[in-house]
Amino acid sequence: MNTALRFIALVMLAAILAACARETVEEPEAPEPPPPETPVEEPETERLDPRDFTDPRNLDNADSLLSERVIYFEFDRSNVRSQYRPIIEAHAEYLRANPSARVMLEGHADERGSREYNLGLGERRGNSVDELLRANNVPSRQLEVVSYGEERPVCRESNEDCWQRNRRVEIVYTAR
Amino acid sequence: MFSSARSHLSSFTTASLFLLAALLSMPAAAELRIEIVDGVEGAMPIAVAPFAWNSDMPEPEADIAGIVSADLHRSGLFDPMDESEMIDRPSDPTEVRFGTWRLLKVDHLVVGSVRDTTDGMGYEVEYHLLDVHSGRILLSQALTVGMGDLRFGAHRVADAVYEALLGVPGAFATRIAYVAVRGTGTEEEIFELVVADADGHNPQTVVRNSQPILSPTWSPDASKLAYVSFATGRSQVVVQDLYTGQNRVVSADRGINGAPAFSPDGRKLAVSLSRSGSPEIWVIDLESGRTEQLTHHWSINTEPAWSPDGERIYFTSDRAGRPQIYVMDADGRGDPERVTWEGRYNAHASIGLEERYLAVIYSEGDEDFRIAIHDRETDRLRVLSDGRLDESPSFAPNGSMVLYATRRAGKSELAAVSADGRVRQRLVLSEGDDVREPAWSPLIQ
Numbered sequence: 001m002n003t004a005l006r007f008i009a010l011v012m013l014a015a016i017l018a019a020c021a022r023e024t025v026e027e028p029e030a031p032e033p034p035p036p037e038t039p040v041e042e043p044e045t046e047r048l049d050p051r052d053f054t055d056p057r058n059l060d061n062a063d064s065l066l067s068e069r070v071i072y073f074e075f076d077r078s079n080v081r082s083q084y085r086p087i088i089e090a091h092a093e094y095l096r097a098n099p100s101a102r103v104m105l106e107g108h109a110d111e112r113g114s115r116e117y118n119l120g121l122g123e124r125r126g127n128s129v130d131e132l133l134r135a136n137n138v139p140s141r142q143l144e145v146v147s148y149g150e151e152r153p154v155c156r157e158s159n160e161d162c163w164q165r166n167r168r169v170e171i172v173y174t175a176r
Numbered sequence: 177m178f179s180s181a182r183s184h185l186s187s188f189t190t191a192s193l194f195l196l197a198a199l200l201s202m203p204a205a206a207e208l209r210i211e212i213v214d215g216v217e218g219a220m221p222i223a224v225a226p227f228a229w230n231s232d233m234p235e236p237e238a239d240i241a242g243i244v245s246a247d248l249h250r251s252g253l254f255d256p257m258d259e260s261e262m263i264d265r266p267s268d269p270t271e272v273r274f275g276t277w278r279l280l281k282v283d284h285l286v287v288g289s290v291r292d293t294t295d296g297m298g299y300e301v302e303y304h305l306l307d308v309h310s311g312r313i314l315l316s317q318a319l320t321v322g323m324g325d326l327r328f329g330a331h332r333v334a335d336a337v338y339e340a341l342l343g344v345p346g347a348f349a350t351r352i353a354y355v356a357v358r359g360t361g362t363e364e365e366i367f368e369l370v371v372a373d374a375d376g377h378n379p380q381t382v383v384r385n386s387q388p389i390l391s392p393t394w395s396p397d398a399s400k401l402a403y404v405s406f407a408t409g410r411s412q413v414v415v416q417d418l419y420t421g422q423n424r425v426v427s428a429d430r431g432i433n434g435a436p437a438f439s440p441d442g443r444k445l446a447v448s449l450s451r452s453g454s455p456e457i458w459v460i461d462l463e464s465g466r467t468e469q470l471t472h473h474w475s476i477n478t479e480p481a482w483s484p485d486g487e488r489i490y491f492t493s494d495r496a497g498r499p500q501i502y503v504m505d506a507d508g509r510g511d512p513e514r515v516t517w518e519g520r521y522n523a524h525a526s527i528g529l530e531e532r533y534l535a536v537i538y539s540e541g542d543e544d545f546r547i548a549i550h551d552r553e554t555d556r557l558r559v560l561s562d563g564r565l566d567e568s569p570s571f572a573p574n575g576s577m578v579l580y581a582t583r584r585a586g587k588s589e590l591a592a593v594s595a596d597g598r599v600r601q602r603l604v605l606s607e608g609d610d611v612r613e614p615a616w617s618p619l620i621q
Contacts, residue, residue: 075542076498113545114523114537114567115390115613116435116448117492117499119411120455120476123432146410147432151388156361158565158583 053090054097056176065090069171071129072164078124080132088129091171092136102175105129107147110163115149122147129169205356205368206607208376213600215252222248223257223282228267228289240330244286247334247348252599257282269304269313277308284308286337298322301329305337315340327377347574350374351617353392353401354590357610369403376603382416390613395438398617402436402445413447426460435478439486446480446489457491470508481525492523499523501536516550518557529575537567547580549595560593573619581612588612
């Protein structure tokens with residue numbers, strides 16, 4: 001092989017590498033990709049799949065279940081209702097795929113009754129989510145439960161609408 | 177003529193000066209004002225004549241007779257005469273013209289005077305309680321207080337009068353601790369642990385933090401407070417010395433560190449810790465730091481409260497499904513016995529004087545949470561408050577009143593109700609902050 005050919009090959013290789021690098025780096029900042037030649041077939045690799053629960057970008061993607069991080073509970077109950085299971089399973093998948101990620105499961109209660117008992121109730125809710133995540137093979141070192149009881153309400157009126165929003169576990173990523 | 181019992185309060189004087197010194201760095205907290213909502217019909221008519229000021233020092237603002245009258249009035253059991261209606265102003269039993277006071281329909285009269293102590297370091301307050309009808313002297317005493325403690329001296333006089341006429345010690349010369357929240361729900365939310373005299377005066381901020389503070393509780397000698405802090409983002413139990421200003425984290429385990437309660441001898445702290453997986457009652461030896469687990473049940477076990485003799489611990493548990501009060505031996509042996517059976521929800525027991533009455537948060541369904549008193553002897557429960565979200569009951573050390581937190585127009589404030597439900601007070605903070613988590617101090621010796 002002569003020198004000229006080698007040179008061309010190297011340049012092409014560099015160009016390909018640069019293109020690949022650009023793809024991954026620029027992707028998050030390119031909400032509108034240039035109109036593709038065939039409008040139907042979008043290249044899958046360039047698009048963020050909201051069902052890819054291993055991708056950290058989906059934590060901030062409103063279309064992805066990973067962006068949902070609050071589980072709500074019934075009064076004096078700590079069982080996770082079935083409609084919240086998919087959210088917990090999505091986070092379990094993420095945590096399995098990202099072993100350095102850490103979450104704090106913040107348990108909360110509504111304002112009714114005793115503050116100390118509500119601390120216990122908040123923890124019990126946090127534990128329910130913790131157990132489900134571990135049942136989905138998330139190592140416990142990635143999880144921590146903390147209860148704030150009724151001390152950190154998101155809503156401050158004394159009615160059921162508000163209480164419902166306060167009886168919750170927040171899945172808070174302390175490391176992604 | 178009459179015997180004079182002297183009670184020396186020098187130790188208290190020194191202590192309260194230390195308290196001031198320790199807290200001077202904090203700006204003063206807003207003051208609570210106490211309003212009587214309901215008093216007792218047929219409250220005892222009494223007159224407290226202005227005390228003579230026989231001191232070289234300028235007369236301080238603290239008007240002893242006024243403070244004694246206000247204390248007695250606040251109890252709801254006395255109807256003190258307004259000073260402006262008094263015809264005479266005697267300060268010694270020899271000056272009293274009983275006929276005049278009988279015409280004014282007063283049953284009892286308090287007279288007294290203040291003079292400098294011989295060492296010039298404080299005041300001697302002499303006072304007499306007279307039966308207007310018989311003309312007899314019921315009580316003659318003198319007490320010594322430090323320069324800055326005249327208000328507290330006046331509360332002592334009120335305590336003595338209360339006890340002489342009702343046969344129960346007064347609880348006026350006591351303090352209350354509470355949590356004040358400024359800027360509730362805003363970015364600048366600030367939590368303050370405040371200690372004030374039982375009449376709301378002299379509030380001092382002990383701890384200030386941007387994270388929640390809850391469950392303050394007094395040591396039996398009223399020199400320390402234990403409370404739950406979220407200062408680190410997680411719960412921890414802290415013991416704060418009110419005189420030295422020192423504080424010590426006594427529990428910061430994984431999970432919940434909550435619900436502290438000093439044992440009656442002050443050596444131990446019962447707490448609720450979830451380090452074993454669920455909240456259980458533990459006892460921490462404050463000297464050695466050794467911990468011992470008393471309950472072993474997967475349910476929520478919290479809010480321990482010691483019996484006055486330290487033999488038993490009451491606590492809240494939902495082991496039967498819903499929170500109820502249980503009692504166990506303080507060594508944790510044997511099975512806990514369920515105490516409350518009425519209503520779906522009973523929590524946060526505060527133990528009355530003789531362990532007969534427990535003040536609790538009670539709910540019949542899950543609609544309204546009220547303060548109730550459970551009678552251990554009859555097993556009957558009596559609802560005392562009428563709010564929807566009443567919480568944190570705390571018995572006065574003489575068992576006469578229960579202090580608690582309630583809601584009014586979307587704000588939390590304190591209220592007190594007599595153990596028989598007849599007398600009601602509102603404790604309103606002058607600056608309109610949220611006030612909650614009250615704890616009445618023990619009797620201060």
